[in-house]
Amino acid sequence: MFIRRLPKFEYYAPATIQEALQFLSQNRVQCKVLAGGTDLLVSMKNRATTPAHVVNLKGIGELRSIDYDARQGLRVGSLATIGDIERSQVIREKFTPLWDAADVMAAPQVRNLGTIGGNLCSAIPSADTAPPLIAMGASVRILGSRGERFLPVEELFKGPGESVLEPDEILMEVLIPNPPEQSAGAYFKLMRRNAMDLALVGVAVFLRLNKDKSRCEEARIGLGAVAPTPIRAVGAERVLAGKEVNEECAQSAGETASREARPITDVRATAEYRRTMVGVLTKRATLEAFKRIR
Ligand SMILES: Cc1cc2nc3c(=O)[nH]c(=O)nc-3n(C[C@H](O)[C@H](O)[C@H](O)COP(=O)(O)OP(=O)(O)OC[C@H]3O[C@@H](n4cnc5c(N)ncnc54)[C@H](O)[C@@H]3O)c2cc1C
Numbered sequence: 001m002f003i004r005r006l007p008k009f010e011y012y013a014p015a016t017i018q019e020a021l022q023f024l025s026q027n028r029v030q031c032k033v034l035a036g037g038t039d040l041l042v043s044m045k046n047r048a049t050t051p052a053h054v055v056n057l058k059g060i061g062e063l064r065s066i067d068y069d070a071r072q073g074l075r076v077g078s079l080a081t082i083g084d085i086e087r088s089q090v091i092r093e094k095f096t097p098l099w100d101a102a103d104v105m106a107a108p109q110v111r112n113l114g115t116i117g118g119n120l121c122s123a124i125p126s127a128d129t130a131p132p133l134i135a136m137g138a139s140v141r142i143l144g145s146r147g148e149r150f151l152p153v154e155e156l157f158k159g160p161g162e163s164v165l166e167p168d169e170i171l172m173e174v175l176i177p178n179p180p181e182q183s184a185g186a187y188f189k190l191m192r193r194n195a196m197d198l199a200l201v202g203v204a205v206f207l208r209l210n211k212d213k214s215r216c217e218e219a220r221i222g223l224g225a226v227a228p229t230p231i232r233a234v235g236a237e238r239v240l241a242g243k244e245v246n247e248e249c250a251q252s253a254g255e256t257a258s259r260e261a262r263p264i265t266d267v268r269a270t271a272e273y274r275r276t277m278v279g280v281l282t283k284r285a286t287l288e289a290f291k292r293i294r
Pocket of ligand 1 (some may be wrong): 040
């Protein structure tokens with residue numbers, strides 16, 4: 001059997017964030033941070049990335065916690081695995097679109113290694129955690145040798161496989177505000193098969209209704225795999241805001257979202273098919289979010 005070997009590199013396993021940041025600032029461009037390795041090691045074996053130093057964050061325990069506070073919301077450490085998310089009761093109950101994404105990602109083996117931080121920092125347009133996080137208004141905390149900064153998740157991505165992180169920065173945690181009353185969301189993923197496949201299209205919709213649940217007060221929609229980065233479908237959000245949520249309105253939001261998408265044709269699907277399916281999934285996710293609130 002043909003086995004791909006990793007290229008040679010120096011391995012560093014810091015015990016604290018300070019040690020990791022110091023090493024990254026001294027070595028900058030020759031370094032790559034390692035979390036679960038499910039993207040990085042594949043890319044190194046393919047020689048798409050050949051870092052001189054690999055900095056393994058897994059020894060820094062504080063990065064793996066998932067903490068919920070009714071006032072401040074949810075903090076998910078960047079090293080929390082997709083499996084940790086899937087097993088979290090509070091995420092399943094209160095931050096359901098993220099749970100939906102964890103539930104349909106890869107397979108259990110990959111979910112037990114791959115992390116939320118790695119999924120976002122790999123910046124692939126089809127990263128499953130991105131659309132739900134965008135729809136739920138999440139932000140990320142980033143720490144570097146020059147200090148700390150916060151960014152909304154949708155601003156983390158620069159292009160396919162490229163994030164705005166500097167080589168000496170670490171994504172520390174993902175912060176998701178506590179969902180308000182009368183709100184819920186859903187993430188729908190289209191794949192060629194039911195497991196172990198990247199999204200052809202991913203759509204997350206988050207709705208907040210008025211007090212008597214008759215009208216949508218606010219909508220947020222995240223799209224994946226249909227543009228160079230995960231994006232927000234602001235036009236479709238406007239279609240839903242202030243309206244009664246029904247088939248017709250969800251259909252119209254879907255049509256707007258499909259016009260906002262900028263998909264490409266590749267080996268997995270044509271641009272035209274992806275665009276059509278953005279409409280279908282936006283409608284389905286809208287109606288599912290509505291159903292979950294009611
Ligand atoms: C068989 C298979 C199936 C897959 N299926 C899916 C799927 O269905 N959906 C999906 O979205 N993805 C999928 N993936 C991709 C991958 O598993 C996920 O993106 C995973 O979440 C990556 O996390 P990781 O911890 O393994 O990242 P790593 O491989 O460790 O890192 C990925 C990138 O992020 C950087 N990085 C990691 N953590 C940090 C941090 N805290 N701060 C700064 N930079 C950081 C690394 O330097 C690297 O560039 C699949 C991969 C495989 C191998």
